[in-house]
Amino acid sequence: MSSQLSVTPLHTWHKEHGARMAEFAGYDMPIQYTSIVAEHQATRQAAGVFDISHMGRLRFDGGRADQLLDHLLTRRVVDMQTGQVRYSLVCNEEAGILDDVLVSCLESPSGKNYFLLVVNASNRAKIVRWLQPHLADYPDVEFHDVTDSTAMIAVQGPKALEICKPLLPTSALSLGYYRAKVTEQMSKPCIVSRTGYTGEDGLELIVKAEDANRVWENIMLAGRNLGVQAVGLAARDTLRLEAGMPLYGHELDESIDLYQAGLGFACNLKDRTFIGSEVLALKSKAELKTKRIGLVLEGRRAARQGADVLDSDGRVVGQVTSGSFSPTMDKPIAMAFVDAAAANPEIALDVDIRGTKVSASIVSLPFYKRTESI
Amino acid sequence: MSISPEQLRYLESHEWAYVSDQAAGVVTIGISAFAVEQLTDLVFMALPKVGQEVSAGAEFGEVESVKAVSPMYSPVSGTVVEVNSGLVDRLESLNVDPYNDGWIMKVKMSDSSDLAGLLDWVSYKHQCDHA
Numbered sequence: 001m002s003s004q005l006s007v008t009p010l011h012t013w014h015k016e017h018g019a020r021m022a023e024f025a026g027y028d029m030p031i032q033y034t035s036i037v038a039e040h041q042a043t044r045q046a047a048g049v050f051d052i053s054h055m056g057r058l059r060f061d062g063g064r065a066d067q068l069l070d071h072l073l074t075r076r077v078v079d080m081q082t083g084q085v086r087y088s089l090v091c092n093e094e095a096g097i098l099d100d101v102l103v104s105c106l107e108s109p110s111g112k113n114y115f116l117l118v119v120n121a122s123n124r125a126k127i128v129r130w131l132q133p134h135l136a137d138y139p140d141v142e143f144h145d146v147t148d149s150t151a152m153i154a155v156q157g158p159k160a161l162e163i164c165k166p167l168l169p170t171s172a173l174s175l176g177y178y179r180a181k182v183t184e185q186m187s188k189p190c191i192v193s194r195t196g197y198t199g200e201d202g203l204e205l206i207v208k209a210e211d212a213n214r215v216w217e218n219i220m221l222a223g224r225n226l227g228v229q230a231v232g233l234a235a236r237d238t239l240r241l242e243a244g245m246p247l248y249g250h251e252l253d254e255s256i257d258l259y260q261a262g263l264g265f266a267c268n269l270k271d272r273t274f275i276g277s278e279v280l281a282l283k284s285k286a287e288l289k290t291k292r293i294g295l296v297l298e299g300r301r302a303a304r305q306g307a308d309v310l311d312s313d314g315r316v317v318g319q320v321t322s323g324s325f326s327p328t329m330d331k332p333i334a335m336a337f338v339d340a341a342a343a344n345p346e347i348a349l350d351v352d353i354r355g356t357k358v359s360a361s362i363v364s365l366p367f368y369k370r371t372e373s374i
Numbered sequence: 375m376s377i378s379p380e381q382l383r384y385l386e387s388h389e390w391a392y393v394s395d396q397a398a399g400v401v402t403i404g405i406s407a408f409a410v411e412q413l414t415d416l417v418f419m420a421l422p423k424v425g426q427e428v429s430a431g432a433e434f435g436e437v438e439s440v441k442a443v444s445p446m447y448s449p450v451s452g453t454v455v456e457v458n459s460g461l462v463d464r465l466e467s468l469n470v471d472p473y474n475d476g477w478i479m480k481v482k483m484s485d486s487s488d489l490a491g492l493l494d495w496v497s498y499k500h501q502c503d504h505a
Binding site: 037234302325332354 | 414415417418420436438439440441442443462
């Protein structure tokens with residue numbers, strides 16, 4: 001293992017519990033503890049616990065923090081209420097996607113509002129650099145990268161809230177979807193957010209780095225009779241793929257605009273300007289040339305990133321961006337970008353899997369949608 | 375007769391070979407328990423065809439897990455004389471016994487000296503223990 005790799009506060013726990021570790025975005029991360037399918041199914045049927053401390057956590061304090069972020073994000077920030085969370089994109093001037101983020105408007109225990117931006121681990125350094133000139137324009141905004149001083153744990157699945165019940169105050173457990181709150185776990189500060197990246201209901205917790213192991217152990221203990229399972233990054237990827245959620249570096253990058261990615265909902269153009277808004281305003285009216293689609297493949301072989309998508313004449317009409325065997329559907333699935341004309345379920349498509357043509361059908365995303373509890 | 379891992383010869387890439395018919399120069403080939411454990415969640419295996427030529431150290435098929443695709447390399451050169459064609463439908467048997475029920479193909483060797491270049495169990499196990 002390379003000595004330059006960063007580790008999360010839970011690194012020792014992972015190693016002591018038999019995790020296979022590998023580098024991801026500069027971190028030595030748990031890929032799987034048991035089997036990917038077992039961890040995937042545990043999350044779909046009971047609950048999975050994920051160390052996502054590698055994700056970047058950026059805090060903005062001060063009166064005009066909302067205006068600064070409103071200038072940087074495709075989603076409107078200035079009208080956010082305390083406790084709201086929004087999915088947004090960060091674009092460059094050409095509307096290329098720099099990152100996809102969650103922005104939360106939180107109230108500190110002292111009663112002050114602040115904003116928290118959760119960014120992809122792989123983009124954290126880029127986003128922090130991108131922020132610098134804008135921070136200079138808003139000298140009253142205090143910026144802190146709190147990634148290293150905190151840890152982030154996701155509890156996801158139909159039993160996630162039940163497991164967290166003995167651990168968190170009622171006010172945190174009763175949060176609505178895409179709501180967040182600064183609260184406490186055993187008298188220690190904890191941000192609870194009703195968000196996730198698995199297609200399941202659940203919570204994401206941010207705690208101080210020194211409290212991470214205690215919180216993690218508490219969750220594992222509280223869930224031991226409810227089927228809780230530590231889940232690595234491999235199953236996190238199959239879960240998010242089934243949920244049709246984009247992953248930066250696969251469905252998103254600087255060459256893709258948010259309309260192609262099917263993320264028009266995450267862009268508010270009306271009565272505001274932000275970085276990239278001029279180009280996005282034009283793109284919002286133009287016809288899409290390429291579209292993000294979901295594919296279900298015949299057979300058992302998965303198409304991986306970069307595999308060509310072909311029409312019935314064998315013409316390349318696009319590429320797979322993410323593909324895996326789906327444990328829930330027991331079939332190979334993929335997301336792909338294809339020419340708009342080919343993004344038609346009536347059209348027969350093939351995927352070229354290392355030289356072999358495999359039939360694929362277009363299905364609407366997401367592949368998997370949980371049944372809502374009442 | 376049951377084959378045990380101690381009797382086999384290995385490639386560093388985790389394929390095993392066993393001389394199953396000395397007179398005919400036929401070698402049975404599969405992948406090791408270590409490889410199966412590392413791959414986990416096997417979903418597919420692309421097998422060679424009977425009559426196909428394989429070369430020592432060259433890819434003859436691939437095994438796919440939920441996470442990734444891995445090529446399988448032939449320990450010897452020769453002609454495929456038999457394939458365990460039912461294996462694809464019961465890949466889980468590789469978790470139980472990759473050395474008997476989980477064999478992949480039988481190859482009639484064109485050059486039996488290929489065997490000399492393979493690792494014995496002690497060397498192979500040492501490699502796995504220090505992976």
